[in-house]
Amino acid sequence: MASAITTLAADAPTLSAANTGFMLICSALVMLMTPGLAFFYGGMVRVKSSLNMLMMSFISLGIVTILWVLYGFSLAFGTDTGSLIGWNSDYVGLSGIGLTELWDGYTIPVYVFAVFQLMFAVITPALISGALADRVKFSAWALFSALWVTVVYFPVAHWVWGAGGWLFELGVIDFAGGTAVHINAGAAALGVILVIGKRVGFKKDPMRPHSLPLVMLGAGLLWFGWFGFNAGSWLGNDDGVGAVMFVNTQVATAAAMLAWLGYEKLRHGSFTTLGAASGAVAGLVAITPAGGSVSPLGAIAVGAIAGVLCAMAVGLKYKFGYDDSLDVVGVHLVGGIAGSLLVGFFATGGVQSDAKGLFYGGGLEQLGKQAIGVFSVLAYSLVVSAIMAFLLDKTIGMRVAEDVEVSGIDQVEHAETAYDFSGAGGGISARTTTAPASAAASKKVDA
Amino acid sequence: MKLITAIVKPYKLDEIKEALHSFGVQGLTVSEASGYGRQRGHTEVYRGAEYTVDLVPKIRIEVLVEDEEAEELISVIVSAARTEKIGDGKVWSVPVDSVVRVRTGERGADAL
Numbered sequence: 001m002a003s004a005i006t007t008l009a010a011d012a013p014t015l016s017a018a019n020t021g022f023m024l025i026c027s028a029l030v031m032l033m034t035p036g037l038a039f040f041y042g043g044m045v046r047v048k049s050s051l052n053m054l055m056m057s058f059i060s061l062g063i064v065t066i067l068w069v070l071y072g073f074s075l076a077f078g079t080d081t082g083s084l085i086g087w088n089s090d091y092v093g094l095s096g097i098g099l100t101e102l103w104d105g106y107t108i109p110v111y112v113f114a115v116f117q118l119m120f121a122v123i124t125p126a127l128i129s130g131a132l133a134d135r136v137k138f139s140a141w142a143l144f145s146a147l148w149v150t151v152v153y154f155p156v157a158h159w160v161w162g163a164g165g166w167l168f169e170l171g172v173i174d175f176a177g178g179t180a181v182h183i184n185a186g187a188a189a190l191g192v193i194l195v196i197g198k199r200v201g202f203k204k205d206p207m208r209p210h211s212l213p214l215v216m217l218g219a220g221l222l223w224f225g226w227f228g229f230n231a232g233s234w235l236g237n238d239d240g241v242g243a244v245m246f247v248n249t250q251v252a253t254a255a256a257m258l259a260w261l262g263y264e265k266l267r268h269g270s271f272t273t274l275g276a277a278s279g280a281v282a283g284l285v286a287i288t289p290a291g292g293s294v295s296p297l298g299a300i301a302v303g304a305i306a307g308v309l310c311a312m313a314v315g316l317k318y319k320f321g322y323d324d325s326l327d328v329v330g331v332h333l334v335g336g337i338a339g340s341l342l343v344g345f346f347a348t349g350g351v352q353s354d355a356k357g358l359f360y361g362g363g364l365e366q367l368g369k370q371a372i373g374v375f376s377v378l379a380y381s382l383v384v385s386a387i388m389a390f391l392l393d394k395t396i397g398m399r400v401a402e403d404v405e406v407s408g409i410d411q412v413e414h415a416e417t418a419y420d421f422s423g424a425g426g427g428i429s430a431r432t433t434t435a436p437a438s439a440a441a442s443k444k445v446d447a
Numbered sequence: 448m449k450l451i452t453a454i455v456k457p458y459k460l461d462e463i464k465e466a467l468h469s470f471g472v473q474g475l476t477v478s479e480a481s482g483y484g485r486q487r488g489h490t491e492v493y494r495g496a497e498y499t500v501d502l503v504p505k506i507r508i509e510v511l512v513e514d515e516e517a518e519e520l521i522s523v524i525v526s527a528a529r530t531e532k533i534g535d536g537k538v539w540s541v542p543v544d545s546v547v548r549v550r551t552g553e554r555g556a557d558a559l
Contacts, residue, residue: 206498208491268492278494314494327494 015100016107019236023112029228030119034061034126036221040277041130043214044326048408049134050210050418056129056141063146064122069094072121073114075154080164085155104163106235116232117157124153124181128385130326131189134199134207135405138413140398147388148188152381156180160373172373173366175245175352176233178289178340179377186333187378189324191385196398198323200405207325212273219277223253226284230291234352241292241352248291249284252303256283259307267311275311282310282331286339292352293343302346306338337374344370448543448555449517453508454480455528455536460506466527470520472510473559480507486533505536511546511559 038057045053064072071092078088090096094114103113125145132141159165160172160180167179174180199207209215231237231246260279261271286306287299294302314330317323324330342357344367349356356362392398399405404412411417455463460477467475481502488501512520517540524538548558 206500208493208498264492264495268495268497270492272492272494274493311495315496318496330494 013102013105013107015102015109016236016238019107019238020109020112022237022242023108023116023232023235026228026232027112027116027119029225030116030123030232031061031225033119033222033225033229034058034123036218036225037123037126037130038218039214040218040222040281041133041326043211043216043218044130044209044274045133046207046408047210047418049410051410051414051416052138053129053133055138055414056132056136057126059138059142060122060126060145063142064125064149065118067146067149068114068118068121072149072154073117075150076121076157077113077117077162080158080162083164083166083169084159086158086162086164103235107238108235113235116235120177120181120229121149121153121157124177124185125149125188127182127185127328127332128189128192131193131324131328132196133325134409135399136196137397137400140392140396143396144192144388144392144398147392148385151388152188152384153180153184156184156377156380160377167373167376170369170372171355171366172369173293173343173347173353173355174289174340174373175292176230176288178285178336179373182285182288182332182336183340183374183377184381186329186331186336187381188385189328190322190333191382192389192398193322193324195386195389195393198321199325200402202323203318203321209274212277215277216273219280223280223284226253226288230288234292244296244351245291247296248294248299249287251296252287252291252299252306253280253283255300255303256280256286256307256310259304260311263308263311278314278327278331279307279311282306282335285310285332285335286342289336289340290343290346293347293349293355293357294351295346295348298346298348302339302342305342306335309338310335333378337378340370340374341367344368448546448559449512449514449540450543451510451512451517451520451524451538451540453510453524453528453536453538454482454505455508455524455538456530456534457504457506459528459530460508463508463524463527466523467510467520470523472512472520474510476509478507478509480505484534484537503534511543513556513559 034057038054041057042050042054073094074088074091075086078086078091080086097110101110103110125148129141157180159167160174161168226249227246230249231242234242234245237243257276257279260275260282264275265271283303283306286302290302291299310331313334314327316330345357345359347355347357347362347366348360349362355366357366358364389398400409481504483501483503488499488503491498491500521538521540529535545554546558547554
């Protein structure tokens, strides 16, 4: 996140209608990423558990929104205590904030900043769910995500972006969330799957995506929403940094998609749809921390490197035998690490901050700071998430019964199925399915 | 009477229908089928993970004919379905005890 905007004017900042409008639109764009992610993940699972996958992302819009308003914003962005956590009673319930009260030296209202950051908090736990596909009780997932944002996300967001947070003070560059969002979610995913174990039939049964068109739709929505995620992270557009971020987001994503496809063609012989979608997401992840500090050419390098690294990394689960169902570790953790560390090489010192990377005469200093940011968040999130999953597993149980997993989680957990395959015009099923009570009642009246 | 069943490549359906029509067949039943022969299926790749898809989509065509026409009809289907590439399918016939036209109750050859 941006440090204070350098203003030449000595005057205190005043509310900017342009920046406020821009940030409200950016917030709405980031909101769209969560349903986009739901489709990205939902298309990748088998038919029988596709609704559950959509719901695991979508529910975050409900749970995290409420927690954010109640206490999340206060914990993440309230007044610092010990560089570890924030608190501000005015932010509790968002109740003590004036309509035109400005956010910490910026030109936008506190409400706008709060709602922009809310969307980040919503998508982060949703990212984790991709690793848990097909096998987790919906109630356990809902409880896990509520606990996780409280104990992991809100504090880590404070460390990285909050005034006084220890990584922020150290000078770690995490422009739009490579560390706080992607490494955080990827490490949590790894922690949870190490506890809950593999899907039934992992490495034996084919678990092909049921709808690659949905995956492409989701990846497209993510890409679109990501402009809000990244370009909005400067919290205004008075000096063009947001615009550079927009450009970098586009070029890094393009480069990563091409790099993933190239790797795939050489390694496996085909340019796949899933590869194009995955490469784009890998590029978006990698440019998120880096985009505010690199040039567009640097962004191409960041995207291309991340595209190849992530394409290589998704195979690790077969090698090491952990079941990261939809490659949250391979794409978000590895992509986030790549982007965060590459800041230490490609930062030009001329955009968001003065810090220069190794290739621009900055030495190893920034790289060292980036590494501290990466590995501290990785370790904290991995350990705490694993402990949380372990405790939930021992109490309410994290996984559905084996027969439920095999027959499909949708019907048992949600009393719905994604598609009607009854065929023959639906004639057979219409006669054998019990009509809803209301329909039966109205028939009686007609008779 | 004989029931002739042909499992063939889906895109050959139109050609076979034409050939059967020219031969004088009045009706047939077509259904989607899947399976494999000696060539097995194909391979798909998702993020580097290869999946072998055994079952290949096919079309099943069923025709009822009188005994003396059966052999000739099989030849008609075979020549229309042949591409000389692997996976062209199979055609076989089995004896049928009785046939009834549901609408009229006609039996045997009259029901065809």
